[in-house]
Amino acid sequence: MHKKLIVIGGGPAGLAAAVSAVENGLSPEDICILERDSEPGGILNQCIHAGFGLHRFGEELTGPEYAGRYIEMAKAAGLTITVNAMVLSLTDDKKVTYVSPETGYVTCSADAVILAMGCRERTRGALNIPGSRPAGIFTAGTAQRYVNMEGYMPGKRVVILGSGDIGLIMARRMTLEGAKVLCVCELMPYSGGLARNIVQCLEDFDIPLYLSHTVTAIGGKDRVESVTVAQVDENRRPIPGTEVTYDCDTLLLSVGLIPENELTRGAGVAIDRMTNGAFVNQNRETEIDGIYACGNVLHVHDLVDFVSEEAAIAGRAAAEKILGKTAPAVHSVSVRTGFGVRYTIPERIDIPAEPAEEVRLFFRVTDIYKKVRLTITDGNGNVLVKKAKSAVAPGEMESLSLSVESLKALADAKCETITVALEEM
C-alpha cells in the first residue's frame, strides 16, 4: 500500500497537520491518519476541565470540545481517520507498519510522514523513588483517566509529587470528587505549572504547595499507607531531619512528560537531548527528508493552542513538499542556546533563495528570571532581535521572530549559527 502522506497520531497535532495539508492543496484521499485509540482527539479526551482554545478560538473550551472542533474540521476537509490502528514501526525510507483489528498487520509506504504521537508521563522508576511497591501510585494522567473516563477514584487521601499542570488539575478534580489532597510537593524552587492553575487548582481549595520538597519514602505493602516528604537543599538532595510523613492511600506523580519518540528513534531520526524530540527546521522537518514532527512528540507544550499552530506549519510543509512546491534551501543556520535558554524550536533554519515569511523561534528558559531582555544574536555578536520582559519562567514558552530581511542577511553573510539568549537587565 502507498499513501502520499501518513500522519501518525490523531490527537490535536495530527488532526491540525492533516487539515493544514488539505488546505494547502493535498487531496484528502491521499492522506492517512493513524490513531491507536478508538477515537481521535488524543489526550484532550480526558481533560474535561475548561481552559483550552483561548488563543486559537478566543473562547474557553474543555479538552473534548477543543478536540471536537478539529475532528469536525477534519471531516469537513474530507479526511478519514483510521482508529484502533497502532503504528509499530517506521523506517527511514518512510514505510509505516501498523496493526488494527479491522486491517490486521499492514505495511504502508508514504512520500511524507508527520509524527504526532504526543507524549507520555514520566513514572516513578525514572525518578527512582525508593520504598516498597504497593498499589496506589499513579501518574496524574492515569488517575485523570480513571476519574474522567472510567468513573472511578484512584484513592481517597492523596499526596501529589510534582506541580506540573496535570498534577495541579488533578488536585482540584480529586478534591471536587470528595478526596482529600494533603499537599502538592515540588522538587524545584518554582512550579512547572501555569500560574493560573496554581491559583485555581490549589489556592482556591487550600491545598498547600511545598516547593523544594520531594518524596523520600513510600510506606505500605499491599496499598500505599504513607508517604514521607522532605525538604531538599540547593543540589536537590533531601535534608535529613525535615521529613514529614503523611498518612494517605495514594501518591500521584506529575513529574513531567516525555515525548513518545520510540518510532522516531527506530527510523534513525536524530533526537535533541534537550527537547527529547527530533531536531527540526522551521518547517518542523526532521533531519530525514520528508519526515516531520509536531505537537508534544516534538517538545512538550503547555497549551494545546500552540500545538495546533505548530502542526499547521508541519502539515503545510509536507503538502508543499509532496506537491513539489518547496523552494530548496540555499543556506542553513543552526540555532544555539545561550545564557538562560534551555532549548529552542526549531534547532535549524533552512533559508531558501527568496525567503517569503518570517521565522518564529520558540524556546524555554532555564529558571525564573525577573526583568530580562530576550535576544537573538548572529555569529559575530550582532543582536538581530530583542524583546524586554518583566518576568520569564520555565513553565511558559517564549518566542521571538526573525524577519525576512534578517533571514536574507544571514544567508548572504553565510552565517552558520545564531544564538538565542537572555540578558538580565
Next chain:
Amino acid sequence: MIYDVLIIGAGVTGVMTARYLSGKTCSVAVCEAGCDVAMGATRANSAIVHAGYDAKPGTLKARLNVRGNKLMKEIAKELGVECKAVGSHVVGFGEEDAKHLKELYERGIANGVPDLRIIGQDELRAMEPNISAEATMSLWAPSAAITCPYGLTIAAAECAATNGVDFYLNFKVTDSSHAGGIYYITNGQQTIAARYVVNCAGVHSAEVAEILGEHDFPIYIQPRRGEYIVMDKTCGKMANSTLFVVPSSKGKGILVSPTVDGNLLIGPNAYAIDDADDTQTTQPGLSEITEGALRLMPCVDTRNAITSFSGVRPTPNIYDFYIKNSEQLPGVVHAVGVESPGFASGPATAEYIAELLTDAGLQFTDKDNFIPTRRADGNPKLFRDMTDEEKNAAIRENPSYGKIICRCETVTEGDILNALNSPIPAVTLDMQKSRNRSGMGRCQGGFCSPRVVAIIAEHENYGLENVTKRGGGSWLVVPKNTKGGDKE
C-alpha cells in the same frame, strides 16, 4: 478428596516439584499464600541459571546446581520460555583476585561444570568491550544462562495444572493437624487433606515446619534482602554475559547482567532484615548497587533506570540447602534454606524431592499421557513473538489480537484474554504483567493499566473496584460515589 501430595509454596522449588510429579501417577495439589505462583524469592532475583562453580564440592547445592543448569534449559525449551546460555564471567581485578578465581575454577571442575576457563584481559575485553579498564581477568563459564525466573515458573505451573495439579492460590497455611496418616492443612477457612506434604515455603519454610508440627526444628532462617535497578532497553546490549565480581564473605557481590527481555539488570546488595516480606528498596541501597555496578562497568548511567525492586534470600544457619525427610513427621519433606543457587537448582531439587517422597513410602509410576507444554495444545505465543504471517492469522481469527493494549511492550487484548483463560487465570494486574509484560515498559503501566483493569473486570463480570494489583489489600480504585477523605 485426599491428595497424595500437597506442596506448600509455589516458588520454583514447589512448582518444579509439582510439574515433575504431574508426570507421575499421583494426585498433587499446591497451596500458595500469594495471589500468584512465584511470589517469593523466585520473583525477584538475579535470574541467573548459575553454572555451578560457587558451591563447595560434595554439597547438595553443588550437585543440584550443576544438574539443575542442564535440566532448566531442557524444561525452558519444552515450555517455550527463553533461557539463553549467555555465559558468565567472574571478573578479577589484580593479583589478589587471581587466587580466588583459581579456587573457584577448581571447585567448578570438581563439581563437573563444563567448559570452564580462566581468561586474560584481552580476551575479556574482546568479549565485553564495556568492562572496566581495571579488570584483569575472568573465570568464564559458558554454561551459565539467563531466563525470566517467574516467567519460567509460571509456565511450569500452567503445565502442571494442565496435567491435573490443583493450585490453591491466596491460601496461606496457618495451621495443620495429622490423623490416620493424613495431614489436614488449613488457611483458617479451607482445609486440604493429603498423605504427603512438601514444605517449600521459602523464607517462611522454618515457620511452616513448625506449623506442621516440628519441635525444635534445627534450621533458623535469616531473611537477607537484595536490591536491584532495572535499566532501559537502550542499555541492554552493554553487557553480553553476566558479570560477577569475586565473591566475598558478604555474598556474590553486585553483578551486571543482560536480561532475556533486553534490559540491563544491576544488583544485588545483601542486608539482613527482620520482616521477611519487606521487599522495599532504599536510597542508600540503590546508591550502593550503582557504585558496585560502576566498578564493573563505568558507562552504566542510572538516568536510564526504569524501575527498582528487591528480593529476600532465605539464608539458613547452615552452609547447605536443608532438603530432607522430616525426622518427626512421617511423609513430610522439607526444602528449607533454599537460597542461591536455588533457582538454578529447581528442576534437580524437584527430582530429589520426588526421591525423598519415594523413600517416605509414596509410590508412583510414569504417566504415559504427560503433556510437557503449558496447554494441551502447546505453548501459546504472545503477539509480539509471532511472525508477520502469524500476526495476521491471529488477528483474522480473533480481532482482539489487533488491539494493542500495552504500547510499550506491544501486548494485545488477545494476549490479555489468553492469560485470563489459562489454567491459572491471570486476574490481577501483576499476574497479567508477569505473563505478558503489560505495564512493564517505559511508561510503567501509565497507559495500559486502566485498560487492563477494565478487561479483567469485564471478563470476570465484576466492577473495577474488585481488581487488585496483587491480591490482598492491594486495591486500585473505588467507585466515584463513595465518600472520600473521611479520616478527617
